[in-house]
Amino acid sequence: MSPMQVAVLQTIVSGALLGTLFGTIALGVTVKWGLLGIADFFHVSLTLFGAYVTYSLVSVAGLHPLATLLVTVPSFFLLGMALQWIFVRLEVKLFTSLLVTFGLFVVAESVITLLWSADTLTLRPVLPEWLTAPVALPWPLQQVRVLPPDLLALVAAIVLIGTTTWALRATRLGRGLHAMHQDPGIAEVFGVRLTRTAVLVAGFAAGTAAVAGMVVALKMPLSPHLPLHWLGVVVVSSLLGGLGRPLGALIAAVFLMIVQNLWALFYSPSWAPVIAFSFLLLYLVLQPLLTGRGLRSLGGAA
Amino acid sequence: MSLLRCEGVTKYFGGLRALDGVDLVVDPGEIVGLVGPNGSGKTTLMNAISGTFGINAGRVEFDGTDVTGMRPHQRAHLGIARTFQIPKPLPSLSVIDNVALAYTFGRDQVPMGRARQLAGDLLAELELAGKALAPVAHLNLHERKLLGIARALGLEPRLLLLDEVLAGLNPTEVDLGLAMITAVRDRGVAVIYIEHNVKAVTSISDRLYVLNRGTNLVDGNPRDVVADERVVAAYLGDAHADPA
Amino acid sequence: MIRNARGRGTAGIVAAGLLLAALPAVSERTYVLTLGYQLLLWTTLAVSWNLFSGFANYPSFGHGMFFGIGVYTTSTMLTATSLPYGVAFLASFAVAGGVAVLLGLALFRSTRFRGDLFGLVTLVLAFVVATVVSNTSLLDGGTGVFVRAAAEGTLLDNSPARLYLTVLALATLTVVIAYLIATGRWGLGLTAIRDDEEVAESSGVNTYRVKVLTFGLSAGLAGLVGSPHAVFLGYVEVGSVFPLSIPLFVLMMAILGGTTTWFGPIIGAVLVTAAQQALIGQGQAEVSQIIIGMLLVVLILVCPNGLGGLLRRRPREEVTS
Ligand SMILES: Nc1ncnc2c1ncn2[C@@H]1O[C@H](COP(=O)(O)OP(=O)(O)O)[C@@H](O)[C@H]1O
Ligand SMILES: [Mg+2]
Numbered sequence: 001m002s003p004m005q006v007a008v009l010q011t012i013v014s015g016a017l018l019g020t021l022f023g024t025i026a027l028g029v030t031v032k033w034g035l036l037g038i039a040d041f042f043h044v045s046l047t048l049f050g051a052y053v054t055y056s057l058v059s060v061a062g063l064h065p066l067a068t069l070l071v072t073v074p075s076f077f078l079l080g081m082a083l084q085w086i087f088v089r090l091e092v093k094l095f096t097s098l099l100v101t102f103g104l105f106v107v108a109e110s111v112i113t114l115l116w117s118a119d120t121l122t123l124r125p126v127l128p129e130w131l132t133a134p135v136a137l138p139w140p141l142q143q144v145r146v147l148p149p150d151l152l153a154l155v156a157a158i159v160l161i162g163t164t165t166w167a168l169r170a171t172r173l174g175r176g177l178h179a180m181h182q183d184p185g186i187a188e189v190f191g192v193r194l195t196r197t198a199v200l201v202a203g204f205a206a207g208t209a210a211v212a213g214m215v216v217a218l219k220m221p222l223s224p225h226l227p228l229h230w231l232g233v234v235v236v237s238s239l240l241g242g243l244g245r246p247l248g249a250l251i252a253a254v255f256l257m258i259v260q261n262l263w264a265l266f267y268s269p270s271w272a273p274v275i276a277f278s279f280l281l282l283y284l285v286l287q288p289l290l291t292g293r294g295l296r297s298l299g300g301a302a
Numbered sequence: 303m304s305l306l307r308c309e310g311v312t313k314y315f316g317g318l319r320a321l322d323g324v325d326l327v328v329d330p331g332e333i334v335g336l337v338g339p340n341g342s343g344k345t346t347l348m349n350a351i352s353g354t355f356g357i358n359a360g361r362v363e364f365d366g367t368d369v370t371g372m373r374p375h376q377r378a379h380l381g382i383a384r385t386f387q388i389p390k391p392l393p394s395l396s397v398i399d400n401v402a403l404a405y406t407f408g409r410d411q412v413p414m415g416r417a418r419q420l421a422g423d424l425l426a427e428l429e430l431a432g433k434a435l436a437p438v439a440h441l442n443l444h445e446r447k448l449l450g451i452a453r454a455l456g457l458e459p460r461l462l463l464l465d466e467v468l469a470g471l472n473p474t475e476v477d478l479g480l481a482m483i484t485a486v487r488d489r490g491v492a493v494i495y496i497e498h499n500v501k502a503v504t505s506i507s508d509r510l511y512v513l514n515r516g517t518n519l520v521d522g523n524p525r526d527v528v529a530d531e532r533v534v535a536a537y538l539g540d541a542h543a544d545p546a
Numbered sequence: 547m548i549r550n551a552r553g554r555g556t557a558g559i560v561a562a563g564l565l566l567a568a569l570p571a572v573s574e575r576t577y578v579l580t581l582g583y584q585l586l587l588w589t590t591l592a593v594s595w596n597l598f599s600g601f602a603n604y605p606s607f608g609h610g611m612f613f614g615i616g617v618y619t620t621s622t623m624l625t626a627t628s629l630p631y632g633v634a635f636l637a638s639f640a641v642a643g644g645v646a647v648l649l650g651l652a653l654f655r656s657t658r659f660r661g662d663l664f665g666l667v668t669l670v671l672a673f674v675v676a677t678v679v680s681n682t683s684l685l686d687g688g689t690g691v692f693v694r695a696a697a698e699g700t701l702l703d704n705s706p707a708r709l710y711l712t713v714l715a716l717a718t719l720t721v722v723i724a725y726l727i728a729t730g731r732w733g734l735g736l737t738a739i740r741d742d743e744e745v746a747e748s749s750g751v752n753t754y755r756v757k758v759l760t761f762g763l764s765a766g767l768a769g770l771v772g773s774p775h776a777v778f779l780g781y782v783e784v785g786s787v788f789p790l791s792i793p794l795f796v797l798m799m800a801i802l803g804g805t806t807t808w809f810g811p812i813i814g815a816v817l818v819t820a821a822q823q824a825l826i827g828q829g830q831a832e833v834s835q836i837i838i839g840m841l842l843v844v845l846i847l848v849c850p851n852g853l854g855g856l857l858r859r860r861p862r863e864e865v866t867s
Contacts, residue, residue, distance in 0.1 A: 353748075354748070373747065373752075374747040374748045375748070375753070378750040379750060390744075390745045392737070392741040392742060392745060392746075393741055394737050394740060394741050395738070395741070399734060403734050403735070403738055403749050407735060407749055407752075408750045409750070413731070414730060417731075453745075453749060456749075457749065457750055
């Protein structure tokens with residue numbers, strides 16, 4: 001292969017792997033938005049919060065990176081449940097949830113700055129070699145290198161999104177959730193416990209943020225304003241994939257990051273962030289012409 | 303010349319053909335009754351005439367102008383006014399402002415002060431004057447329906463579309479309503495009157511159209527139409543619970 | 547003598563504005579004038595946001611973007627051209643309003659773009675505009691723009707008193723516009739749109755035109771007040787002109803004060819700005835940011851229909867949906 005071909009391949013592969021990370025972050029957003037009627041921007045901040053907690057647990061407490069999940073996942077689960085319980089109690093409407101989580105999103109940046117400072121923090125120096133050394137892909141992509149945290153992102157995405165997609169289709173909770181989304185009154189008659197379902201789902205979503213946060217901490221240097229750069233991709237992939245459909249969000253995120261990385265390779269990287277938004281705007285304009293189900297649940301707005 | 307002429311009006315909702323080539327003609331100053339079993343497309347035809355949505359085929363002509371592609375407010379300015387099957391009073395506005403809205407945004411764009419005056423007069427005629435300044439939340443069903451009619455009349459229309467305005471009212475209220483519709487017609491306003499209650503509509507209509515499954519079934523003199531066996535069959539096939 | 551009620555109301559607002567114009571004569575302390583400037587700036591932003599987003603219930607997350615467009619229009623015209631400040635001032639209105647009109651022409655064709663979807667598209671566009679500004683060397687190019695030197699000798703001349711008076715004039719203008727709209731025919735149309743667009747349309751309201759024009763006016767006023775703000779800042783950079791906290795605060799001020807009235811957002815803006823200034827006075831900026839943000843979040847959670855709704859305890863009447 002020519003160096004150019006290798007560069008293009010490398011760009012596509014790292015873009016796709018970065019996309020799986022964003023797909024994992026979008027998982028919580030798309031499920032809550034599409035099925036609970038909560039537009040949760042704060043989920044993105046929660047992911048970074050998870051990353052910082054992982055950072056501290058590894059660098060200060062000396063925990064094994066994967067062992068941090070034993071701490072972060074349960075505590076985030078509880079946090080997500082508590083927040084959702086408040087939302088249910090106060091009968092928060094879709095738009096109010098958007099405003100409230102947007103507010104939390106802005107506040108979170110300050111909180112993180114306060115707790116961990118605005119400086120960039122990185123785990124890289126304290127990570128074991130097997131987490132930092134690039135590995136070559138098997139034939140025919142042997143010239144392409146990937147970093148272990150990227151493979152971790154891929155595994156996390158497959159496990160979490162696979163499980164969620166299966167659970168939404170096949171389990172009692174998943175079907176109850178769909179029924180509740182269609183018509184809470186009828187769902188309740190058929191024995192779906194509304195508050196419990198909503199709170200559990202939100203707890204699960206927050207738990208996935210903890211996992212994604214762990215990957216983030218291993219993969220990149222941390223700084224408080226990262227969510228600002230993620231928000232666009234996460235929201236756009238949730239919408240493009242069809243709200244409430246994690247697999248759709250994953251595919252959209254992978255696609256967007258490949259396009260964005262290729263753009264950065266050939267043109268100015270500073271324009272790359274606009275790519276996701278252009279796709280969203282394009283989609284919004286074209287959507288009435290297609291019979292896609294993507295924005296169906298948004299049409300009337302709650 | 304006829305006031306309203308619908309030709310071959312066709313409307314799909316996804317795969318469902320709600321209207322399939324419906325024709326309808328209304329002359330100035332007449333009451334045209336529009337009946338048909340539930341789901342036969344009456345409300346959809348009204349929406350097509352008032353412009354709530356575009357139609358897939360056919361055309362709608364009002365007073366010699368092709369209005370098929372026009373938006374609802376343009377048709378309102380030309381003189382087409384409507385009520386809604388489920389009354390939709392605007393909850394943030396007082397009763398009088400619900401009506402003043404139509405005067406001030408209607409064809410003549412009457413200034414606000416004058417619009418409120420006219421609205422007050424109209425409400426008095428409809429015996430709603432007592433509630434003019436009340437929030438619409440204080441109105442009962444009958445009054446909500448009256449308010450819907452008042453708002454439509456505030457446009458000073460030449461064609462008034464009434465969608466089941468008497469459904470759910472008691473017999474006394476129905477009689478008052480019928481008298482009011484006749485009075486509106488006597489002022490020179492043509493009326494298309496949709497009603498599920500065939501007896502009520504027959505009593506005041508000059509002509510009657512029957513829709514069935516989105517197509518014209520029969521039309522003509524009300525007495526002949528209701529005696530037509532196809533109409534009887536359509537209704538019996540529809541709902542024996544409501545023979546009307 | 548002014549005979550009609552709206553004339554009297556307008557005169558009252560203008561009189562209040564004139565009264566506030568005496569402040570520089572009372573105190574020349576920069577701190578006092580800057581506090582007054584902040585109060586009036588946020589008032590203008592909240593009231594102008596409410597013109598469209600509140601009255602018609604189309605909550606926009608793009609008000610900070612229109613404000614920023616005004617800031618950058620002025621900074622660019624002052625530094626890159628030799629035109630007088632007045633031209634930059636008017637251009638700020640025109641560019642911000644023009645962008646909103648174009649956006650409105652595209653979005654309002656379909657009634658899908660309301661509620662969360664309208665909020666999102668305006669937010670997304672804010673990111674796009676910030677990226678465009680930071681990548682265009684004429685506007686900023688990522689290095690920031692020094693406006694202070696270019697503003698010297700202009701109408702504003704970097705003087706706190708003149709900046710205060712300019713923003714006071716804009717606040718008064720905006721409030722008068724809001725008052726006239728709320729009490730007039732146009733406001734009736736906007737309220738009808740807020741309640742039910744189908745009914746508004748069938749009652750003769752050209753909802754498309756009303757929405758596009760009002761959105762343009764609302765954005766134009768935000769751009770207009772961005773103009774003196776470019777001079778106030780002295781040094782203009784993307785990070786401080788387009789932060790997400792601006793649209794957030796504007797929304798929360800208006801909603802807390804009440805979006806159905808012309809004066810509600812004034813109350814919200816004054817309360818929130820006062821609280822913010824008081825907290826900043828306490829010391830650490832980061833901590834006060836957090837406290838004020840959490841305070842707003844909790845208030846919105848507890849009374850999504852504003853403080854007025856809380857006091858009156860009216861049976862549920864949706865402000866935002
Ligand atoms: N907005 C709509 N979307 C989808 N289907 C509709 C819509 N409006 C009406 N329909 C369908 O079109 C058919 C005709 O409805 P309608 O005109 O309301 O009947 P009628 O008023 O005669 O009872 C029905 O099958 C109804 O379900
Ligand atoms: Mg009907």
